[in-house]
Amino acid sequence: MGIFNKIKTIFNKEESLEEKIINDSVEDNAIKEEIEIYEKGLTKSREGFVSRLVNLTNKYKKVNEEYFEELEEILIMADIGVNTVEDFLDRLRDRVRHENIENPEVLKEIIVDELFIIYVDGDVLVNKVNYSEDGPTVILFVGVNGVGKTTTIGKLATKMKSEGKKVLLVGADTFRAGAVEQLKEWSERSRVAFYGKENSDPASVVYDGVQKAINEDYDVVLVDTAGRLQNKTNLMKELEKINKVITSLISDAPQEVLLVIDATTGQNGISQAIAFKEITPITGIVLSKLDGTAKGGIVLAIKEKVDIPVKFIGLGEGQNDLQVFDIEKYIYGLFKDL
Ligand SMILES: Nc1nc2c(ncn2[C@@H]2O[C@H](COP(=O)(O)OP(=O)(O)OP(=O)(O)O)[C@@H](O)[C@H]2O)c(=O)[nH]1
Numbered sequence: 001m002g003i004f005n006k007i008k009t010i011f012n013k014e015e016s017l018e019e020k021i022i023n024d025s026v027e028d029n030a031i032k033e034e035i036e037i038y039e040k041g042l043t044k045s046r047e048g049f050v051s052r053l054v055n056l057t058n059k060y061k062k063v064n065e066e067y068f069e070e071l072e073e074i075l076i077m078a079d080i081g082v083n084t085v086e087d088f089l090d091r092l093r094d095r096v097r098h099e100n101i102e103n104p105e106v107l108k109e110i111i112v113d114e115l116f117i118i119y120v121d122g123d124v125l126v127n128k129v130n131y132s133e134d135g136p137t138v139i140l141f142v143g144v145n146g147v148g149k150t151t152t153i154g155k156l157a158t159k160m161k162s163e164g165k166k167v168l169l170v171g172a173d174t175f176r177a178g179a180v181e182q183l184k185e186w187s188e189r190s191r192v193a194f195y196g197k198e199n200s201d202p203a204s205v206v207y208d209g210v211q212k213a214i215n216e217d218y219d220v221v222l223v224d225t226a227g228r229l230q231n232k233t234n235l236m237k238e239l240e241k242i243n244k245v246i247t248s249l250i251s252d253a254p255q256e257v258l259l260v261i262d263a264t265t266g267q268n269g270i271s272q273a274i275a276f277k278e279i280t281p282i283t284g285i286v287l288s289k290l291d292g293t294a295k296g297g298i299v300l301a302i303k304e305k306v307d308i309p310v311k312f313i314g315l316g317e318g319q320n321d322l323q324v325f326d327i328e329k330y331i332y333g334l335f336k337d338l
């Protein structure tokens with residue numbers, strides 16, 4: 001059985017009533033809820049990219065060169081990235097030849113398996129947040145305007161709070177009018193603490209915020225920053241300053257610098273990630289607004305072009321729509337109707 005079918009069996013399992021009663025634990029319900037958020041958030045991609053794949057399968061009785069040409073177009077349109085698509089098609093052609101595959105229906109399942117293999121291959125499967133053993137864990141959020149930094153922080157705060165962590169949000173985006181206030185509103189919605197000051201130096205806000213976290217024994221500090229990539233040198237200097245201030249208070253912090261990219265911007269988002277890597281060390285990516293795109297392939301392009309692990313994905317605007325990135329749930333959410 002291929003990888004995809006295994007995933008399908010795990011997530012799609014039809015339980016007997018007896019099993020249901022036994023399995024209806026809080027933990028199981030949480031997993032079910034997560035899978036539902038993945039399914040719902042990936043609806044557009046399923047209806048776009050995946051339904052084109054289904055149409056392709058129905059159109060051809062036999063796998064031939066034209067089939068491959070159309071497949072190539074579908075994969076490129078899904079934001080997978082040209083090089084990845086080419087390598088992928090080479091591998092697929094090899095398998096077709098070696099295994100004498102003629103039926104597009106059979107190939108469809110293999111396509112999903114091979115897409116999964118591309119992602120899993122290599123060592124960027126670390127989706128866990130690197131928490132500090134003692135003292136506050138500081139997570140810095142960076143990314144260009146409007147990608148979803150503040151919203152991601154708000155959602156993550158909700159998640160961490162529900163895990164029993166003592167969370168502080170720090171508003172260091174002191175440039176855009178209303179930015180500090182927006183984060184404050186999120187802190188109220190998530191019922192976590194907040195520190196921020198408008199019209200002041202971002203690094204000094206971060207200093208005071210982290211100091212407060214140390215004094216008051218917070219577990220996690222989530223720092224919101226301004227994202228103006230228009231002036232690369234300024235942004236670099238500012239992030240350097242913020243990083244220095246944090247390290248001066250906690251030597252192994254920030255434990256994470258998460259770059260937020262907007263999935264609906266496709267290749268543009270990939271370019272931002274490449275540019276940011278040069279500006280500041282990035283430890284993980286948050287891929288926001290996946291619910292807003294029909295091109296769910298961007299995860300594979302990130303793997304190829306950026307090679308930084310995707311740690312969280314945004315699947316909607318709601319408080320519970322941020323999920324830890326899990327490639328199996330992702331593949332299932334995308335291809336479950338195949
Ligand atoms: N559909 C959808 N919308 C999202 C998601 N994440 C964020 N948004 C929306 O994107 C818009 C911008 O989000 P913000 O969090 O303000 O973005 P930001 O990066 O903080 O923006 P600046 O502070 O201006 O740099 C808001 O309307 C959010 O509701 C997501 O996962 N899905």
Ligand SMILES: [Mg+2]
Pocket residue numbers: 149150151173179224
């Ligand atoms: Mg913001």
